[in-house]
Structures are given as C-alpha cells and as structure tokens.
Amino acid sequence: MPIHRPAAAVLILVVLISSVVAAEPVLSGGLKFEERSIWTGQYVYGLTATDVDADGDLDFTTADARVNSILWHENDGKGNLKTHVIGENDPGYLERHDWGDINGDGKLDVAVVLNLKGHLLWFKQGASPQAWTRHVVSTDFPRAYDVDLADLDRDGDLDLAASAYTGDCFSWFENPGDKSVTEPWKQHRFDKSPDIANTRTVIAVDFNRDGKLDLLGTGTYAHKTLWYENTGEPAEKMFRRHLIDDKTLTPTHGHPVDLDGDGDQDFVMASGMRGNPDDKNSNQAAWYENLGGDGGTLKWKQHFIGRLPFGFEAVTGDLDGDGDVDVIGSGCTGGRQVAGEICWFENMGDVKGEWKRHPFKEYLGACTIIATDFDADGKLDIACGSEHGTCHWWRNLSQAKK
Numbered sequence: 001m002p003i004h005r006p007a008a009a010v011l012i013l014v015v016l017i018s019s020v021v022a023a024e025p026v027l028s029g030g031l032k033f034e035e036r037s038i039w040t041g042q043y044v045y046g047l048t049a050t051d052v053d054a055d056g057d058l059d060f061t062t063a064d065a066r067v068n069s070i071l072w073h074e075n076d077g078k079g080n081l082k083t084h085v086i087g088e089n090d091p092g093y094l095e096r097h098d099w100g101d102i103n104g105d106g107k108l109d110v111a112v113v114l115n116l117k118g119h120l121l122w123f124k125q126g127a128s129p130q131a132w133t134r135h136v137v138s139t140d141f142p143r144a145y146d147v148d149l150a151d152l153d154r155d156g157d158l159d160l161a162a163s164a165y166t167g168d169c170f171s172w173f174e175n176p177g178d179k180s181v182t183e184p185w186k187q188h189r190f191d192k193s194p195d196i197a198n199t200r201t202v203i204a205v206d207f208n209r210d211g212k213l214d215l216l217g218t219g220t221y222a223h224k225t226l227w228y229e230n231t232g233e234p235a236e237k238m239f240r241r242h243l244i245d246d247k248t249l250t251p252t253h254g255h256p257v258d259l260d261g262d263g264d265q266d267f268v269m270a271s272g273m274r275g276n277p278d279d280k281n282s283n284q285a286a287w288y289e290n291l292g293g294d295g296g297t298l299k300w301k302q303h304f305i306g307r308l309p310f311g312f313e314a315v316t317g318d319l320d321g322d323g324d325v326d327v328i329g330s331g332c333t334g335g336r337q338v339a340g341e342i343c344w345f346e347n348m349g350d351v352k353g354e355w356k357r358h359p360f361k362e363y364l365g366a367c368t369i370i371a372t373d374f375d376a377d378g379k380l381d382i383a384c385g386s387e388h389g390t391c392h393w394w395r396n397l398s399q400a401k402k
Contacts, residue, residue: 285327288300325351332387
C-alpha cells in the first residue's frame with residue numbers, strides 16, 4: 001500500500017499554526033476558557049487527543065468526512081498546533097476513530113471508519129509520524145460508524161469492535177497478528193437485528209469484573225442501551241446481549257466511569273440526537289449505576305443529570321478542580337441547521353442527587369466531544385468537533401475551587 005503524503009491543497013494547511021481565536025473568553029459556571037482553533041474543515045465528526053509522536057504531550061486528530069482526510073495536529077508542548085496528513089483523498093466519510101499499537105511495533109496506529117462505503121481501515125505509523133500506510137480491516141460493514149480498539153479475545157493483540165450506522169449490527173474483528181495483520185481481518189457479527197436499529201456507541205469495558213472485556217452499545221433509533229457480556233466462548237458466540245434501558249429515547253454516545261467510587265464501572269450517556277426536543281425522557285445526560293450481579297444478572301439504575309437538547313455525547317472529568325467528577329455534554333441536531341450546544345454539569349457532591357447545569361457555548365452541529373488536560377497545566381480542557389466544519393478546543397484558565 002502507498003504511503004499517504006500531503007497533496008498540494010493540503011500542504012498549504014500544514015504550515016499553518018493554530019493560535020488563539022479572536023473571540024471573547026468563554027465564561028461558564030465561574031470558570032474561564034480561552035478558545036483556540038484545531039481545524040476548520042467541512043464535517044469534523046471524528047476527534048481524539050493522543051500522543052501521536054510519542055514526545056510526551058497530547059496531539060489532536062481529526063477526521064473530516066467531506067474533505068476525505070484524517071489529520072493529526074502536532075502539539076508543540078504549549079498548545080500550538082501544526083497539521084499533518086495521515087490519510088487523504090479517501091472518499092466515503094472518514095469519521096470516528098481510535099488509537100492503539102495494532103501491529104505490535106511500539107508505535108501508535110489508528111483505526112477509522114469509512115462510513116458511506118462501509119469500510120473499516122487502519123493506518124500504520126511508519127519510521128516517523130509523517131509516514132503512514134493504509135490497510136483494510138473490512139469492506140463488508142455497511143455504514144461503519146464507531147470503533148474501539150481492545151484485546152477482546154485476550155490473546156495479546158488489539159482487536160476492533162465496531163458499530164454499523166444503518167447496518168443495525170455490532171461486530172468484532174479479530175486481529176490476525178504477525179504478518180497477517182495487514183490483510184483483512186475476520187469479522188464476528190455477534191448481534192444484527194432491526195430491534196437495535198442505528199447502532200452507534202461501541203466501547204470496551206469490564207462491567208462484571210470477571211477479567212474479560214465486555215462492550216457498551218446503543219441502538220439509537222431502537223431506543224436501546226445495551227451491554228454485551230464477554231462469555232469467553234469461541235469467537236462467534238463470545239458476546240451475549242443484555243438490555244440496560246429501553247425507555248430513554250435515542251441514546252447516542254456515552255462512556256464508562258466509576259462515578260460513585262464503589263470499584264465497578266458505571267457509565268454516562270447522552271440522548272436526544274435527531275429526536276424531538278420536547279421529549280421528556282430524552283434530550284438529557286444521565287448516568288447508569290452498576291448495581292452488581294453475576295454475569296447476565298447485572299442490574300442497573302438510571303440517574304438523571306440534566307437537560308441536554310439533542311444530546312449527542314457525554315464525557316466526564318473534574319472540570320472545576322474541586323476533586324470530584326463533572327459531566328460535559330454536546331448536543332447535535334443531526335445535520336439540521338439548528339444551533340447545537342456544549343454544556344457541563346457540576347457535581348454538587350452527591351452523584352445521586354442534583355447536578356448544576358452550566359451553559360458553555362452554542363456550537364452548530366456539536367458532535368464528538370472530549371475532555372482532557374491538553375496543555376498539561378493540571379486543568380481539564382474541552383474540545384469539540386462539528387458537523388458544520390469548525391473544530392475548537394477551549395483552554396481552561398480557571399483556578400481550582402477550594
């Protein structure tokens with residue numbers, strides 16, 4: 001496979017360094033943020049932060065479905081960014097992606113969906129983070145949507161869990177290892193049905209604490225939040241479906257977190273994308289308490305966090321520096337020209353009680369959101385991609401609360 005290098009149109013962008021946007025500081029809930037640009041594309045649906053070049057700081061990566069590119073934005077250690085190409089001229093909607101050492105050579109690689117074509121790809125990092133080689137995991141996964149790299153079969157290498165946007169299915173793809181890793185991987189389709197329509201979130205986590213990675217999943221149009229138990233059975237039967245919630249409408253994206261500090265994995269979830277903004281049992285951020293149990297008997301309890309119109313994704317972190325975990329959410333209208341929103345919910349000390357909602361910023365098409373200490377100053381920052389092109393991060397300038 002050829003190494004992907006910047007085309008002339010992209011090369012102009014490589015020399016641009018991001019700087020502070022000429023905008024008023026964002027003030028929210030007693031916190032102050034400085035807005036900075038990551039990338040101005042057309043449809044930035046995929047966004048991550050990881051140390052691509054292994055220099056000790058976090059870089060950003062973006063996948064732009066309209067520009068047909070996946071890029072990494074090199075951090076100079078002070079939050080200034082320089083853009084480099086991983087892959088380009090790849091029509092078919094490059095979107096959500098995940099990082100890991102896929103071929104075991106000690107360098108980070110990236111797996112990414114090619115949504116419209118229904119392909120799953122991975123890009124191998126070469127001798128430097130300026131050289132990448134494109135490889136195919138699968139060309140048989142209609143409307144590939146989300147991916148998570150994890151060692152699902154406990155054989156020491158990273159496999160790939162994936163959801164299919166209109167394929168209404170979840171599959172995992174077995175890393176063949178060694179020299180075969182650059183060839184297509186074997187697909188194990190463990191759930192496919194109209195009753196999990198519009199599968200979106202897929203993320204690996206050990207919910208039942210048995211040492212095997214389970215999966216969290218959503219069927220957004222089917223209004224289902226699910227977990228898939230890793231039974232340890234042979235590959236085709238390894239994951240068993242369990243329902244968590246079918247009352248909350250249009251659950252979209254969530255992430256595992258031990259929110260109550262009891263040693264097991266709970267999770268937060270956003271709901272409402274493309275739904276009716278008047279639905280009371282949607283358009284919200286919520287967390288699901290893991291009540292424990294054995295295998296398939298695991299029990300859950302939903303706790304309301306706050307209103308999140310057109311809720312797309314919820315993530316967690318100590319945004320205000322007071323020692324507990326807050327929740328940050330994005331709201332996306334799913335292609336409609338209606339203002340989306342970023343907001344955060346302050347943990348008031350009792351995760352099962354009331355949370356305080358703080359508007360953060362109207363952000364048209366606010367989709368993938370992450371919260372991390374990007375500039376390594378000890379404070380959590382926020383970054384968000386958009387269906388309408390813009391992609392920013394907000395540097396947290398606040399003092400920790402006492």
